[in-house]
Amino acid sequence: MPQTKILLDESDIPSHWYNVVADMPNPPAPPLGPDGKPVAPERMLAIFPGNILEQEMSRERWIPIPEPVRDIYRLWRPSPLIRAHRLEAVLGTPAKIYFKYEGVSPAGSHKPNSAVPQAYYNQVAGIKRLTTETGAGQWGSSLALAGQMFGLAVRVYMVKVSYHQKPFRRSMMQTWGAEVFASPTDMTQAGRGILAQDPDNPGSLGIAISEAVEEAASRADTNYALGSVLNHVLLHQTVIGLEAKKQFEQVGDYPDMIFAPCGGGCNFAGVSFPFFADKAAGDKRAQKLRFVAVEPASCPTLTKGVYAYDYGDVSGYTPLMKMYTLGHDFMPPGIHAGGLRYHGDSPLVSQLYHEKLIEAVAVPQLATFEAGVTFARAEGIIPAPESCHAIRACIDEALRCKASGEPKTLLFNLSGHGHFDMASYDKYFAGELEDYDYPEEAIQAALERLPKVAA
Amino acid sequence: MPQTKILLDESDIPSHWYNVVADMPNPPAPPLGPDGKPVAPERMLAIFPGNILEQEMSRERWIPIPEPVRDIYRLWRPSPLIRAHRLEAVLGTPAKIYFKYEGVSPAGSHKPNSAVPQAYYNQVAGIKRLTTETGAGQWGSSLALAGQMFGLAVRVYMVKVSYHQKPFRRSMMQTWGAEVFASPTDMTQAGRGILAQDPDNPGSLGIAISEAVEEAASRADTNYALGSVLNHVLLHQTVIGLEAKKQFEQVGDYPDMIFAPCGGGCNFAGVSFPFFADKAAGDKRAQKLRFVAVEPASCPTLTKGVYAYDYGDVSGYTPLMKMYTLGHDFMPPGIHAGGLRYHGDSPLVSQLYHEKLIEAVAVPQLATFEAGVTFARAEGIIPAPESCHAIRACIDEALRCKASGEPKTLLFNLSGHGHFDMASYDKYFAGELEDYDYPEEAIQAALERLPKVAA
Numbered sequence: 001m002p003q004t005k006i007l008l009d010e011s012d013i014p015s016h017w018y019n020v021v022a023d024m025p026n027p028p029a030p031p032l033g034p035d036g037k038p039v040a041p042e043r044m045l046a047i048f049p050g051n052i053l054e055q056e057m058s059r060e061r062w063i064p065i066p067e068p069v070r071d072i073y074r075l076w077r078p079s080p081l082i083r084a085h086r087l088e089a090v091l092g093t094p095a096k097i098y099f100k101y102e103g104v105s106p107a108g109s110h111k112p113n114s115a116v117p118q119a120y121y122n123q124v125a126g127i128k129r130l131t132t133e134t135g136a137g138q139w140g141s142s143l144a145l146a147g148q149m150f151g152l153a154v155r156v157y158m159v160k161v162s163y164h165q166k167p168f169r170r171s172m173m174q175t176w177g178a179e180v181f182a183s184p185t186d187m188t189q190a191g192r193g194i195l196a197q198d199p200d201n202p203g204s205l206g207i208a209i210s211e212a213v214e215e216a217a218s219r220a221d222t223n224y225a226l227g228s229v230l231n232h233v234l235l236h237q238t239v240i241g242l243e244a245k246k247q248f249e250q251v252g253d254y255p256d257m258i259f260a261p262c263g264g265g266c267n268f269a270g271v272s273f274p275f276f277a278d279k280a281a282g283d284k285r286a287q288k289l290r291f292v293a294v295e296p297a298s299c300p301t302l303t304k305g306v307y308a309y310d311y312g313d314v315s316g317y318t319p320l321m322k323m324y325t326l327g328h329d330f331m332p333p334g335i336h337a338g339g340l341r342y343h344g345d346s347p348l349v350s351q352l353y354h355e356k357l358i359e360a361v362a363v364p365q366l367a368t369f370e371a372g373v374t375f376a377r378a379e380g381i382i383p384a385p386e387s388c389h390a391i392r393a394c395i396d397e398a399l400r401c402k403a404s405g406e407p408k409t410l411l412f413n414l415s416g417h418g419h420f421d422m423a424s425y426d427k428y429f430a431g432e433l434e435d436y437d438y439p440e441e442a443i444q445a446a447l448e449r450l451p452k453v454a455a
Numbered sequence: 456m457p458q459t460k461i462l463l464d465e466s467d468i469p470s471h472w473y474n475v476v477a478d479m480p481n482p483p484a485p486p487l488g489p490d491g492k493p494v495a496p497e498r499m500l501a502i503f504p505g506n507i508l509e510q511e512m513s514r515e516r517w518i519p520i521p522e523p524v525r526d527i528y529r530l531w532r533p534s535p536l537i538r539a540h541r542l543e544a545v546l547g548t549p550a551k552i553y554f555k556y557e558g559v560s561p562a563g564s565h566k567p568n569s570a571v572p573q574a575y576y577n578q579v580a581g582i583k584r585l586t587t588e589t590g591a592g593q594w595g596s597s598l599a600l601a602g603q604m605f606g607l608a609v610r611v612y613m614v615k616v617s618y619h620q621k622p623f624r625r626s627m628m629q630t631w632g633a634e635v636f637a638s639p640t641d642m643t644q645a646g647r648g649i650l651a652q653d654p655d656n657p658g659s660l661g662i663a664i665s666e667a668v669e670e671a672a673s674r675a676d677t678n679y680a681l682g683s684v685l686n687h688v689l690l691h692q693t694v695i696g697l698e699a700k701k702q703f704e705q706v707g708d709y710p711d712m713i714f715a716p717c718g719g720g721c722n723f724a725g726v727s728f729p730f731f732a733d734k735a736a737g738d739k740r741a742q743k744l745r746f747v748a749v750e751p752a753s754c755p756t757l758t759k760g761v762y763a764y765d766y767g768d769v770s771g772y773t774p775l776m777k778m779y780t781l782g783h784d785f786m787p788p789g790i791h792a793g794g795l796r797y798h799g800d801s802p803l804v805s806q807l808y809h810e811k812l813i814e815a816v817a818v819p820q821l822a823t824f825e826a827g828v829t830f831a832r833a834e835g836i837i838p839a840p841e842s843c844h845a846i847r848a849c850i851d852e853a854l855r856c857k858a859s860g861e862p863k864t865l866l867f868n869l870s871g872h873g874h875f876d877m878a879s880y881d882k883y884f885a886g887e888l889e890d891y892d893y894p895e896e897a898i899q900a901a902l903e904r905l906p907k908v909a910a
Binding site (some may be wrong): 003004005007009010013071074075076086104105106108116123125148149156168171172174176177335373375376379380381382419420422425426428 | 461464465481510537559560561600603604828831836837872875877878881893
């Protein structure tokens with residue numbers, strides 16, 4: 001059998017992150033305050049350090065990765081690019097299928113790629129503690145790991161229902177030394193207010209964000225860290241695509257299409273943007289390259305949402321961001337790809353989609369698990385439900401190639417393993433999962449509640 | 456920071472397994488029947504294929520690894536050898552600490568190294584189905600994976616209490632297409648007999664073995680597969696140490712001591728035996744090399760057992776094997792390193808220990824989790840409780856080096872990750888775990904029940 005894994009040395013860990021803003025045809029739409037005027041970055045200094053805000057606003061194409069961050073990346077990076085020979089054979093496709101495997105990180109997903117630099121920049125800025133929220137726990141565990149590496153205390157507000165339903169992600173965070181609380185707590189005004197009205201409130205990501213931000217804003221030694229959506233998070237994730245480019249060079253190949261799950265956007269941006277740089281630079285091989293963001297049919301932000309200014313959170317605490325949104329109070333059904341249950345999308349990904357530089361497709365839940373099982377039986381690795389979305393779309397394309405005879409080169413981002421999601425596979429095998437096509441009327445109703453801002 | 460991960464190419468996957476029997480000062484003691492006479496290999500043909508029995512009896516030093524097995528190994532092998540710089544710094548030791556990381560396999564442990572060739576050899580022999588037993592699920596999931604890769608149906612008899620307590624390993628096996636049954640079942644005579652007496656029997660590894668063997672023996676298209684103890688299993692695991700040797704060559708280093716968890720012995724043998732070959736061949740660097748098998752204080756087979764002929768299973772269905780044993784009806788307490796709860800040990804490991812060519816040490820449960828947490832906080836990876844035993848012994852040696860100033864080179868086998876063991880970490884953090892020092896009288900009583908056989 002020909003080569004399966006394409007590996008790089010530690011010396012090939014990228015020295016710089018790639019900032020797509022430098023290559024976008026139009027500058028990013030700025031975040032706005034409730035008054036409709038651009039928000040001054042200084043207003044965010046209560047919860048983010050200056051060095052991160054600088055990255056958030058930067059238009060530099062290449063931003064150096066600090067050595068202490070690269071030293072932590074060394075624990076698992078570069079991640080392998082893997083040729084899925086056995087999946088190709090099972091599908092009988094002439095397409096070549098590659099995947100970048102981010103499940104090799106200690107937290108089991110791509111999330112530490114940004115958690116590590118966020119912890120580092122906060123440490124450099126003299127911060128002692130970080131707060132964050134987590135739902136299923138992928139981001140919370142990644143920040144717990146990163147905080148431990150840089151000697152920062154980490155407090156995670158975990159959505160109460162997940163805290164009790166997913167105890168193993170919580171144990172993982174505690175193993176790395178983080179404090180984990182079931183949100184709503186009685187430790188914040190936001191939490192106390194909600195508990196006063198409803199002592200049995202099961203929590204939500206919106207509430208947990210409010211608690212984490214409130215604590216960070218109220219303590220000088222404490223900052224807040226976010227796991228997706230924002231520009232600096234997408235920036236950090238570009239190590240994925242930068243490595244993949246070197247790996248394709250090594251085998252003399254180049255993708256025709258790239259697939260990634262898309263919730264907040266950092267997963268998709270991480271693998272795609274460095275190839276977008278090739279396209280922007282006029283690289284011949286990249287001119288036909290297509291980028292496909294894959295989202296759940298039950299939370300179809302790009303494919304059924306609108307491009308408008310909206311809040312990033314349910315309660316409307318964040319600045320207004322120009323993005324594809326289903327409405328900030330849109331409540332997606334409880335699908336098992338928790339990382340893709342977000343009403344909005346990264347402003348950068350949204351703008352590129354609006355300008356038709358990238359594509360999007362929505363896939364139903366059952367078909368994603370079917371794809372995940374097909375993949376696991378061919379390649380061994382059991383993928384996270386989020387990653388199954390990219391696999392579904394990639395398999396669909398490989399089957400189109402089978403029909404047409406086209407030997408396309410396909411790449412998807414296998415953003416994480418499914419070891420903490422086996423209960424979802426269990427339900428899939430037991431026939432207990434459903435597809436949800438979100439009704440158009442519900443989307444329309446949510447969109448009518450969008451904030452009124454002059455765009 | 457200097458190099459962290461020492462990687463090999465797929466072309467470096469060993470072409471041959473190493474058979475330690477060729478280098479043992481004395482031939483292995485043969486398995487005996489209840490009559491005290493050596494068991495003819497043909498008697499085992501009802502449950503094992505001839506090609507595997509041939510390996511079981513072989514005295515050849517090098518046994519070729521079939522290409523189809525190497526092709527599956529490619530999915531994750533060679534596994535990385537990792538220099539634990541951050542752990543060294545935390546301990547403040549002058550010792551150099553390396554670990555071989557076997558958690559990169561899709562099943563998350565070293566077990567597929569033998570499951571894959573066992574599935575292959577059975578397929579070649581025309582077998583359609585494999586049965587096996589599993590407790591915590593590491594071996595069952597590895598055989599499910601391997602069976603899927605070679606198109607064999609796999610049936611796993613999973614100890615009933617684990618089946619209900621550890622549903623995620625079960626889901627993993629089902630994802631790879633295996634059938635999993637809570638043992639005792641009503642599908643075998645053995646199971647029905649037990650259920651007739653006690654309908655609520657929680658199951659045991661002994662019962663599950665009986666069920667799996669009974670089914671394999673009664674069907675011509677079905678064989679049985681065992682995950683440790685036997686010579687051919689240890690043989691297959693030597694890919695670990697063979698790769699590690701190449702990796703040490705690459706960085707110009709060589710271990711002074713090797714640590715591995717020791718339950719049935721395949722983990723320890725896998726990393727150690729190829730270095731034992733160096734010692735036997737008179738390699739100068741290897742002359743001072745020490746091999747340390749690390750076992751739980753609650754199941755101290757090597758350190759407190761006797762070297763005698765005993766059954767491999769509780770019920771006495773297997774041939775008698777000459778091994779260190781605590782007595783075949785010894786019931787170790789319910790510690791969380793399920794893979795190390797075995798009353799006996801591999802006959803090869805036992806003989807080498809008896810001849811003082813290897814060493815053994817027993818460590819208490821709480822200290823192993825403490826070591827696992829220290830390791831996870833330094834290196835990121837959360838280790839399986841079994842692996843924590845090797846980490847404990849290695850850290851203890853590193854601390855002795857700190858006291859003495861010796862810059863020893865230490866190697867341990869990180870045989871698996873702990874993603875399916877977070878409930879155990881949870882209990883550790885909650886202060887709910889205990890140490891168990893097995894009382895001497897209980898051991899003595901069990902040993903008095905050893906079968907009477909002329910050795």
